[in-house]
Each structure stands twice: as C-alpha cells, then as structure tokens.
Amino acid sequence: MRPRNWxxxxxxxxxxxxxxxxMKMGLRFVPPVTLVMAQYAVSIIALSPVFIILRKRVPKDxxxxxxxxxxxxxxxxxxxLMRFGLVGESSGMAAVLLYAQPLFVLPLAIPFLKEKITxxxxxxxxxxxxGVLILFLDKxxxxxxxxxxxxxxxxxxxxxETIYYKKFLSHVDPVISVCFQFLTGTLLLxxxxxxxxxxxxxxxxxxxxxxxxxxxxxxxxxxxxxxYLLGKEEATVLSGSSLVVPVIALFIGWLTMGESxxxxxxxxxxxxxxxxxxxxxxxxRRNNRNRHDGSVSRN
Numbered sequence: 001m002r003p004r005n006w007x008x009x010x011x012x013x014x015x016x017x018x019x020x021x022x023m024k025m026g027l028r029f030v031p032p033v034t035l036v037m038a039q040y041a042v043s044i045i046a047l048s049p050v051f052i053i054l055r056k057r058v059p060k061d062x063x064x065x066x067x068x069x070x071x072x073x074x075x076x077x078x079x080x081l082m083r084f085g086l087v088g089e090s091s092g093m094a095a096v097l098l099y100a101q102p103l104f105v106l107p108l109a110i111p112f113l114k115e116k117i118t119x120x121x122x123x124x125x126x127x128x129x130x131g132v133l134i135l136f137l138d139k140x141x142x143x144x145x146x147x148x149x150x151x152x153x154x155x156x157x158x159x160x161e162t163i164y165y166k167k168f169l170s171h172v173d174p175v176i177s178v179c180f181q182f183l184t185g186t187l188l189l190x191x192x193x194x195x196x197x198x199x200x201x202x203x204x205x206x207x208x209x210x211x212x213x214x215x216x217x218x219x220x221x222x223x224x225x226x227x228y229l230l231g232k233e234e235a236t237v238l239s240g241s242s243l244v245v246p247v248i249a250l251f252i253g254w255l256t257m258g259e260s261x262x263x264x265x266x267x268x269x270x271x272x273x274x275x276x277x278x279x280x281x282x283x284x285r286r287n288n289r290n291r292h293d294g295s296v297s298r299n
Contacts, residue, residue: 005229009241012225017248019218020091021256023083026210032083034198035211036076037189042215044182050175057173067168068177071161072184078157079185081150088147090259095249096135096268097151099242103129104159109235112163120278121237128243128275134268135246165227166235174227178220243272 026035059065086094102125109115169177193199201207229238247269253259 002232005232008225009229009238012222012229013242013245013248015217015222016245017095018252019214019222020086020095020249021252022210022213022218023086024091024094024253024257026207026214027083027087029202029204029207031198032080032087033189033196034193034201036080036083036185037193037199038201038211039215039219040182040185040189042211043219044179044186046216046220047175047179047182051179054173054175057176059172059176064169064172067164068172068180069184071164071169071177072181074157074161074164075181076185076188078154078161081154081157085147085150085154089151090253091257092246092250092253092259093135094151095246096132097148098155098158099132099246100129100152100155101158101162102243104156105162105235108159108163112167113235115234124275124278126275127278128272131268131271131273131275132243132246134271135250135265137264162230162235162238166230170231174224174231177227178223181223182219241276244276247272 023035030038059068082094082098085097089097106117106122106125110117165177190199250259250265250269
C-alpha cells in the first residue's frame with residue numbers, strides 16, 4: 001500500500017479492533033437485531049447531511065442502483081450474523097473467526113477479479129492466516145460450534161462482499177455506497193423490530209455511547225475509508241492486511257474486558273503481524289520494481 005493508504009488503513013484497523021469490545025458491551029443490553037437496527041439508524045442520521053451534499057454523485061443508471069441495493073442486503077445479512085455469533089464468543093475470538101475472510105478472498109479474486117495470486121502474496125497470507133488458526137485453536141475447547149460456524153460463514157460473506165464491490169461498484173463514491181448500505185438496512189430493520197417487539201432501546205448511557213461509537217466511528221468512518229481503499233488497492237493485499245484487526249481486538253478485549261491472552265495467543269498474534277508485513281513489503285517491492293523497470297524502458 002502507498003504511505004497515505006497505509007495510514008488510512010491503520011486508522012480503520014484501530015476503529016474496527018476497538019469496536020469488537022464496544023459491540024460486546026452493547027449486546028449486554030439488547031438482542032443482536034435491536035443492536036444492528038440502532039447502529040444502522042444512528043449511522044444514516046449521521047450520514048444524512050453528507051448525503052445531501054453529495055447527492056449529485058448518486059449513480060443514475062438503474063443497473064448500478066440495483067447492484068448497490070444487492071450489496072447493501074448482502075452486507076446487512078453479514079453484519080446481523082456477525083452480531084449473533086458475537087453473543088456466544090469473546091470479542092477477541094469473534095474477531096479472529098471473522099478475519100478468516102482473506103482465506104476466502106484469495107480463491108475468489110482469481111476468477112472474478114483476474115488478480116494474480118503471486119508466490120509472495122500466498123506466503124504472506126498463509127503466514128498471517130496460520131497465526132489466525134493458532135489463535136483459534138487456543139480457544140477451541142471453549143467454543144460452541146454453532147457460534148463459531150456463524151462467525152466463519154459471516155467471514156465468507158464478507159469475502160463475497162469484497163469481491164462484489166471491487167468488481168461492480170468500485171467506481172461509486174464510497175460515501176454514497178455506505179449511505180445505501182445503512183439506508184437499505186434501516187428501512188428493513190425498523191419495521192422488523194417493531195413487528196417482533198424488539199424496538200425498545202434502553203436509556204443507559206453506556207449503551208448510548210456504544211451505539212454512537214460503533215455507528216459513527218466503526219460504521220460511517222471505518223467503512224467509508226475501507227471502501228475507498230478497496231477502490232485503490234488490490235483486494236487480496238487489503239484483505240490480507242486486515243488480519244491485524246483481530247490482534248488489536250484481542251489486546252483491547254484483554255485490556256478492557258479481562259479476556260485472556262495466553263502464550264499461544266501471543267504466538268498467533270506474532271505470526272499474524274508477520275503475515276501482514278510480508279504481504280505489504282513484498283507487494284511494495286514488486287510495485288517499486290515494476291515502476292523502476294517502466295522508467296528505464298521509457299528512458
């Protein structure tokens with residue numbers, strides 16, 4: 001990644017890493033569907049002024065609009081499943097399971113994005129995902145299989161979202177895409193929560209602050225930057241780099257919620273960071289070499 005994009009990615013990684021503990025706190029007050037509904041509603045309210053300013057950037061062709069709605073529905077299902085999985089998992093382990101995503105992105109990017117899966121990328125992603133597997137095995141005996149399966153399926157859906165957005169919607173303004181995500185979800189979730197008697201929201205300040213952070217910080221800011229980066233960087237590199245998020249989530253979960261981090265978790269974290277480093281370092285060297293070769297050929 002270029003230096004500017006690397007800084008933006010670092011911000012997203014911190015926002016998303018902290019958000020796992022924040023969401024876990026929110027689920028102490030309400031069921032998953034209600035939490036998602038509250039997050040979506042706050043997010044679309046926060047985005048309304050920006051959407052009004054950027055309304056001229058909304059795609060005019062019906063095909064793109066249909067693809068935006070389809071992407072928004074896919075994202076809604078993935079987010080809802082992730083919240084359900086988080087009910088039975090610690091915040092750190094839930095993050096680890098979700099970030100199996102690069103394992104699915106790698107094979108999907110070959111046929112659908114025509115990306116070249118080089119040996120360097122494969123090695124970097126393999127090392128990083130080996131770290132994720134070690135982190136998973138560290139808590140294997142304490143996991144309930146159904147919650148683990150939900151989180152892994154959510155990871156698969158996130159990979160599908162990544163490929164879908166990169167292939168069909170990378171030309172759309174990222175803020176507009178995020179607005180569509182939350183508007184579509186709000187229009188579906190509010191009636192659903194009313195019908196199922198899950199619309200009541202507690203007035204507790206802890207819950208209010210968790211919703212505000214996860215909505216504005218993680219959803220609005222985080223996803224806007226993520227979609228921007230997805231339009232600028234290769235999906236495999238970006239997804240491989242995202243493996244750093246569960247490491248941050250594990251640390252914050254240990255720091256704020258008393259979730260344990262043992263020696264095996266430390267080993268897994270080290271391998272994960274090593275994989276992220278390899279993916280970006282080797283890719284950057286290859287890009288620099290290509291630019292140098294191009295410069296020489298022009299001269």
